[in-house]
Amino acid sequence: MGKKINLLVFSGDYDKLYAALLIANGARDMEMEVSMFFAFWGLLIMRDPEKAVGEGKSTYEKMFGAVTPKGPEDLGLSRMNMMGMGKSMMLDMMKDDNAPSLQKLLDGARKNKVKFYGCKLSAEVMGFKKEEMLPELEVVDVKAYIGDAVNSDMQLFI
Amino acid sequence: MGKKINLLVFSGDYDKLYAALLIANGARDMEMEVSMFFAFWGLLIMRDPEKAVGEGKSTYEKMFGAVTPKGPEDLGLSRMNMMGMGKSMMLDMMKDDNAPSLQKLLDGARKNKVKFYGCKLSAEVMGFKKEEMLPELEVVDVKAYIGDAVNSDMQLFI
Amino acid sequence: MGKKINLLVFSGDYDKLYAALLIANGARDMEMEVSMFFAFWGLLIMRDPEKAVGEGKSTYEKMFGAVTPKGPEDLGLSRMNMMGMGKSMMLDMMKDDNAPSLQKLLDGARKNKVKFYGCKLSAEVMGFKKEEMLPELEVVDVKAYIGDAVNSDMQLFI
Numbered sequence: 001m002g003k004k005i006n007l008l009v010f011s012g013d014y015d016k017l018y019a020a021l022l023i024a025n026g027a028r029d030m031e032m033e034v035s036m037f038f039a040f041w042g043l044l045i046m047r048d049p050e051k052a053v054g055e056g057k058s059t060y061e062k063m064f065g066a067v068t069p070k071g072p073e074d075l076g077l078s079r080m081n082m083m084g085m086g087k088s089m090m091l092d093m094m095k096d097d098n099a100p101s102l103q104k105l106l107d108g109a110r111k112n113k114v115k116f117y118g119c120k121l122s123a124e125v126m127g128f129k130k131e132e133m134l135p136e137l138e139v140v141d142v143k144a145y146i147g148d149a150v151n152s153d154m155q156l157f158i
Numbered sequence: 159m160g161k162k163i164n165l166l167v168f169s170g171d172y173d174k175l176y177a178a179l180l181i182a183n184g185a186r187d188m189e190m191e192v193s194m195f196f197a198f199w200g201l202l203i204m205r206d207p208e209k210a211v212g213e214g215k216s217t218y219e220k221m222f223g224a225v226t227p228k229g230p231e232d233l234g235l236s237r238m239n240m241m242g243m244g245k246s247m248m249l250d251m252m253k254d255d256n257a258p259s260l261q262k263l264l265d266g267a268r269k270n271k272v273k274f275y276g277c278k279l280s281a282e283v284m285g286f287k288k289e290e291m292l293p294e295l296e297v298v299d300v301k302a303y304i305g306d307a308v309n310s311d312m313q314l315f316i
Numbered sequence: 317m318g319k320k321i322n323l324l325v326f327s328g329d330y331d332k333l334y335a336a337l338l339i340a341n342g343a344r345d346m347e348m349e350v351s352m353f354f355a356f357w358g359l360l361i362m363r364d365p366e367k368a369v370g371e372g373k374s375t376y377e378k379m380f381g382a383v384t385p386k387g388p389e390d391l392g393l394s395r396m397n398m399m400g401m402g403k404s405m406m407l408d409m410m411k412d413d414n415a416p417s418l419q420k421l422l423d424g425a426r427k428n429k430v431k432f433y434g435c436k437l438s439a440e441v442m443g444f445k446k447e448e449m450l451p452e453l454e455v456v457d458v459k460a461y462i463g464d465a466v467n468s469d470m471q472l473f474i
Binding site for chain 1 (some may be wrong): 219284301309
């Protein structure tokens with residue numbers, strides 16, 4: 001009956017995640033079911049900026065956790081980022097048009113019951129612990145993703 | 159009966175747009191329906207190189223319009239662009255094999271009745287006015303995209 | 317009856333190809349049919365590192381063949397590659413978690429009968445000859461891709 005959308009979010013770019021969350025929120029408004037599966041760089045937006053964890057990590061995992069963006073507003077643009085200058089210009093242009101921030105879109109998706117899945121293998125390799133991620137994130141393996149995706153009416157790799 | 163293809167074109171890279179338009183033209187030749195929805199950087203290829211508009215734009219929107227590519231042949235490669243050197247080498251290699259230019263593919267898609275939609279929010283944020291875009295471009299919101307995409311037989315995010 | 321997955325692999329990044337091959341192998345384990353269509357930079361992973369060919373190529377095609385990665389382990393990350401430093405750190409982190417290398421995933425996909433298609437136009441433009449590619453690669457045109465994709469249960473552009 002109802003339509004179902006599946007988004008594989010691989011990217012950690014502000015603008016691509018913006019597109020992903022616009023689609024997710026729009027589809028929920030249209031009463032579709034929406035699953036987002038965050039893998040590789042996409043997991044960066046699932047980090048809770050207040051909750052970095054150091055214990056139980058290897059040296060590389062600690063370094064990696066420290067140098068990568070924490071949460072939505074810390075991400076850069078996929079192009080014209082120019083060390084953040086292009087991004088802050090883009091944010092000003094968004095404000096002029098009353099476009100919501102990425103943080104707002106993410107808050108909306110959490111409230112609107114978009115389902116958040118995280119890629120188990122990526123989380124292990126990057127050393128991300130459950131406690132430093134958003135509580136809604138459910139970590140699953142690639143077969144769970146495939147099963148969900150192939151039974152959806154639409155799939156995107158973002 | 160007939161199949162329907164929906165392409166979300168987010169990228170503003172010459173090579174990715176080349177792939178998108180090859181698919182669009184191929185599918186039209188096979189008598190499928192094709193919608194392309196241009197969002198964010200994808201809108202750059204929908205600009206008419208002859209018709210830059212300055213009036214009614216904020217300072218940032220003017221700057222943004224001036225520094226970003228205008229129309230298909232102004233776009234760079236997604237990798238090995240090397241300030242345009244890699245791209246001009248690629249263009250020479252394409253000519254050697256009689257591969258059409260991006261401009262030709264775009265002209266073909268316009269003639270072949272591929273449907274061109276533009277993302278309303280992106281156009282507003284970037285300050286692109288209707289008069290500086292190709293006349294075939296119809297500006298719609300994200301829900302119009304989702305409705306079209308979810309009722310297609312195939313969707314790609316490019 | 318059985319489900320069918322179609323992946324258009326446009327990217328030549330280690331991490332994106334890793335994701336593509338994880339999905340391909342996972343879907344084969346779940347007894348789905350899987351087609352991968354390698355276009356543009358995606359063709360780089362289909363090169364046999366032992367079999368570079370020079371004859372019958374234009375000067376540009378020779379240069380291009382020499383400066384681009386040959387085979388899976390030669391590819392870089394889509395971000396944080398940092399001249400290979402970021403990549404080797406990532407490879408160490410993968411080893412710590414017993415994650416397979418890209419080469420292993422590719423070997424698995426070949427053994428698991430994933431179908432490998434290569435884009436004819438891309439191969440011609442880049443000057444890649446049949447003899448320097450993996451023997452499983454079947455070179456086809458864009459319409460063969462579209463026909464396969466539109467009749468699949470799921471399509472991704474990676």
